[in-house]
Structure formats: structure tokens, C-alpha cells
Amino acid sequence: xxxxxxxxxxxxxANFTFxxxxxxxxxxxxxxxxxxxxFEPLLLLPIGFGAILxxxxxxxxxxxxxxxYYVYHIGIDTGVFxxxxxxxxxxxxxxxxLIANPRMLLLGAAAQFGIFATLFGAILLNYVPGFEFxxxxxxxxxxxxxxxxxxxxxxxxxxxxDLLGAIAVAAYSYMxxxxxxxxxxxxxLTTPEERKIQMPQLRTVSKKEKIIFPLMVLTLTMLFxxxxxxxxxxFCLGNLMRESGVVDRLSNSxxxxxxxxxxxxxxxxxxxxxxxxxFLTVETLGILVLGALAFAIGTASGVFMAKGMNxxxxxxxxxxxxxxxxxxxxxxxxxxxxxxxxxxxxxxxLMHAMGPNVAGVxxxxxxxGILLALVG
Amino acid sequence: xxxxxxxxTAANLMITGMVGVFVFLSLLISAITIMxxxxxxxxxxxxxxxxxxxxxxxxVPSAHIAAISAAIAQYKNKQKL
Numbered sequence: 001x002x003x004x005x006x007x008x009x010x011x012x013x014a015n016f017t018f019x020x021x022x023x024x025x026x027x028x029x030x031x032x033x034x035x036x037x038x039f040e041p042l043l044l045l046p047i048g049f050g051a052i053l054x055x056x057x058x059x060x061x062x063x064x065x066x067x068x069y070y071v072y073h074i075g076i077d078t079g080v081f082x083x084x085x086x087x088x089x090x091x092x093x094x095x096x097x098l099i100a101n102p103r104m105l106l107l108g109a110a111a112q113f114g115i116f117a118t119l120f121g122a123i124l125l126n127y128v129p130g131f132e133f134x135x136x137x138x139x140x141x142x143x144x145x146x147x148x149x150x151x152x153x154x155x156x157x158x159x160x161x162d163l164l165g166a167i168a169v170a171a172y173s174y175m176x177x178x179x180x181x182x183x184x185x186x187x188x189l190t191t192p193e194e195r196k197i198q199m200p201q202l203r204t205v206s207k208k209e210k211i212i213f214p215l216m217v218l219t220l221t222m223l224f225x226x227x228x229x230x231x232x233x234x235f236c237l238g239n240l241m242r243e244s245g246v247v248d249r250l251s252n253s254x255x256x257x258x259x260x261x262x263x264x265x266x267x268x269x270x271x272x273x274x275x276x277x278x279f280l281t282v283e284t285l286g287i288l289v290l291g292a293l294a295f296a297i298g299t300a301s302g303v304f305m306a307k308g309m310n311x312x313x314x315x316x317x318x319x320x321x322x323x324x325x326x327x328x329x330x331x332x333x334x335x336x337x338x339x340x341x342x343x344x345x346x347x348x349x350l351m352h353a354m355g356p357n358v359a360g361v362x363x364x365x366x367x368x369g370i371l372l373a374l375v376g
Numbered sequence: 377x378x379x380x381x382x383x384x385t386a387a388n389l390m391i392t393g394m395v396g397v398f399v400f401l402s403l404l405i406s407a408i409t410i411m412x413x414x415x416x417x418x419x420x421x422x423x424x425x426x427x428x429x430x431x432x433x434x435x436v437p438s439a440h441i442a443a444i445s446a447a448i449a450q451y452k453n454k455q456k457l
Contacts, residue, residue, distance in 0.1 A: 363401060366401065
């Protein structure tokens with residue numbers, strides 16, 4: 001009889017707590033979004049599964065000694081996983097649209113206002129009872145507005161590891177929602193005439209320029225913002241491997257195998273942070289609201305900047321491309337292209353939007369560096 | 377630190393942060409512009425590609441050539457489908 005009782009005590013059914021069940025349901029929701037709705041499936045699937053695994057009673061996958069515990073400490077605590085992903089993103093990114101029209105960097109800079117405005121908003125939320133965000137927490141939450149998963153995870157792991165799960169889930173969910181969040185803002189802030197503006201064809205960029213570019217970005221970061229060199233440095237390494245043309249094998253590995261393997265474990269590790277006591281708080285709700293706000297403000301400030309530049313520039317600039325300043329490569333650029341085509345079926349803005357889009361990646365890495373330097 | 381102080385710090389951070397991002401990316405703009413200028417200066421002058429020998433054969437009227445090329449183009453298009 002005792003043995004039977006012990007066996008019962010070892011079952012999951014006897015050990016489930018209500019919060020853990022809710023978190024498993026959240027994990028299932030993420031799986032549903034990934035599989036049935038194709039929302040960032042590459043990340044939400046491992047994150048959702050990680051959330052289920054970590055909340056399984058008795059098994060203790062996230063306790064010291066458990067698999068997810070180690071994956072988290074090796075990959076995210078140290079900041080290694082997001083940086084490996086950034087190397088792959090660098091190897092996947094083609095900067096020619098930006099080198100051909102460098103002024104687009106201003107749009108990538110303007111869209112970062114979403115980050116800094118949200119930082120202010122997160123502190124403002126402290127007036128609501130139940131919220132107690134420190135400056136570090138607020139910075140980590142605000143970086144969701146950078147619309148860049150690895151950067152958000154990197155910064156959150158350094159500044160607010162407790163909020164990492166909620167921040168990563170918010171960042172990736174909103175990145176998947178870019179086609180829903182951005183177009184209404186873009187339409188509201190531009191006139192139909194502005195949306196019809198055609199931009200001149202971009203010049204071709206020589207191989208030499210593409211090779212010098214990552215080295216130049218690294219030099220500038222080294223000189224002015226060393227705090228951003230982990231992110232920017234890995235990014236430039238990946239990009240140099242791509243553009244140099246002499247290490248195609250390494251570049252291909254960075255773009256495929258390494259980024260894929262890292263994505264699996266990064267997702268699992270982020271999912272392991274979706275434990276009930278950390279996630280089922282009013283703060284998570286705040287993070288979700290602030291994240292959406294950060295995206296919206298970033299989009300709007302990008303569009304406003306593009307409008308301003310269009311006024312003073314000799315060559316016309318379609319204000320829509322400003323919305324691509326919030327990185328989220330290449331989804332944001334595709335959204336710009338789509339909204340542009342609605343107004344003028346012959347106006348292909350994709351290449352023009354890629355410039356601010358990759359500028360946004362650099363911009364959010366720089367913003368993360370600034371936050372690390374000032375708050376970390 | 378009370379919320380008012382935090383807010384002041386956050387506002388400060390917002391301004392420094394945006395100025396920082398803009399200054400850094402503006403530096404990058406000027407660096408790219410200079411680099412592109414230098415790169416184009418040191419670019420080897422592009423050798424004009426040798427002209428493809430004209431297909432005009434003596435004795436074949438140009439109308440025939442046009443007709444034949446049109447027929448070939450049509451055939452190729454059909455093959456694609």
C-alpha cells in the first residue's frame with residue numbers, strides 16, 4: 001500500500017499546481033500560434049515547448065542539475081546565444097541598399113525613439129500600484145521597441161534576467177504582428193499622395209565597399225561605443241564572412257547550421273524562464289502593453305523622420321520607408337512594400353525599405369550599447 | 377529613489393540616448409559617404425566590353441533577320457510554357 005502511495009506521489013497529476021497548469025496552457029498557446037498561425041514559428045515553437053517542459057512537476061528541468069537550467073546558464077546567462085545569432089544575422093544581411101543611400105541610417109536612428117520613449121513610459125507605469133520597475137527593468141523592457149529578438153534577449157539577460165521570459169515572448173510576438181501593427185499607423189500618418197512617391201533607383205555598390213563597410217562599423221563602435229561591441233562585433237564578423245567571398249563555408253555555416261542550432265536552444269532557454277512565479281505577474285501584463293507601445297512609437301517616429309527628410313531632400317523619399325526603421329528584418333520592409341503597392345501598384349519600395357531596415361538593426365544594437373553603458 | 381527622481385533620470389536617458397544614436401549613425405553616414413567616394417576613385421577604369429560582332433551577314437536583308445529572331449523568340453517563349 002505504501003509503495004502504491006509513493007508511486008501516486010511521483011505522478012504529475014498529484015503534483016500539479018494551478019499556476020504551473022496555466023503556464024503549460026501558455027506554452028500550448030505559443031505552440032498553437034507557431035503551428036496553426038505561423039507566428040515566428042522558428043522561435044515560438046521551441047519557446048512554447050520550453051515553457052511546457054519547465055513547468056512539468058517533479059522533473060525539475062529548470063532546477064540546478066536539469067537540462068534547461070544548464071542550457072540557460074551556458075547560453076543566455078553568458079550572453080553567448082544571442083551573440084551567435086547576431087553573427088548569423090550579420091551573415092544573412094546585405095548592406096548594399098544602405099551603402100547606396102546612407103542617409104537611410106537617419107530613419108533607423110529615428111525609429112529608436114520607440115525604445116527611449118518606452119523607457120520613460122515604463123517608469124511612468126510605476127505610478128500604478130503593483131508596478132515597481134527599476135531603471136534596469138525599464139531599459140530591458142524598452143528594448144522590445146528595437147524589434148530585434150537577439151538584442152532584446154542580450155540586454156534583458158544583462159539588465160533584468162527576471163523579466164527575460166516575458167520580454168522575449170513580447171518581442172517575438174510583436175515581431176510576428178508587425179504586418180498587423182504597422183500598416184494602420186503608416187496609413188494614418190501619411191497622405192495618399194505621399195504614399196505614391198516613387199524613389200529613384202539605387203546605384204550598384206562595389207564589392208570593395210561591401211567589404212570595407214563592416215570593418216568601418218566596427219571601428220566606429222570600437223572608438224565611440226565599446227559597450228555595443230559584443231553585438232556589433234559579432235554582426236560585423238558575420239557580414240565580413242559573407243562579403244569577403246573567401247570563406248563561403250564559414251558564412252554558410254553561420255547563416256544555416258549555427259543559427260539554427262542556436263535558435264533551438266535559445267528558444268528552449270527562453271521558454272524555461274516562463275515559470276509561473278515569474279510570468280504570472282501584473283508586470284508581464286505591463287511588459288506586453290509597453291512592448292506594443294514601443295513598436296507603435298518606433299514606427300511613427302520613423303515615418304515622421306522620413307516625412308521631414310522628404311521635405312528637405314533633393315531626391316524624393318517615400319515616408320512609408322521610415323516605418324522599416326524598426327529593424328524586424330525583413331518583415332517591416334515587406335510591409336512597407338505592401339502598403340506602398342496599395343497606393344501605387346507600380347511602386348516597388350522593397351529595396352528602398354531594406355536600407356532603413358538594416359539601419360534599424362544597427363540602430364537598435366547601438367541603442368542597446370548606450371543603455372548598457374548608462375544603466376548597466 | 378522615488379518615482380519623480382526615476383522619471384527625471386529616464387527623461388535624461390531618453391535625451392542622451394537619442395542624441396547618442398543620432399550622433400553615432402550620422403558619423404556612420406559621413407564615413408560611408410567618404411568611403412564610397414574613395415572607393416570610386418580607386419576603382420579601376422572599367423574597360424568597355426568588346427562589341428559583339430554584328431550579326432549582319434552580307435547578302436541577308438535585315439527584314440529576314442528580324443523575322444527569324446522574332447520566330448526564335450516566339451519558339452523560346454513556347455518552350456518555357
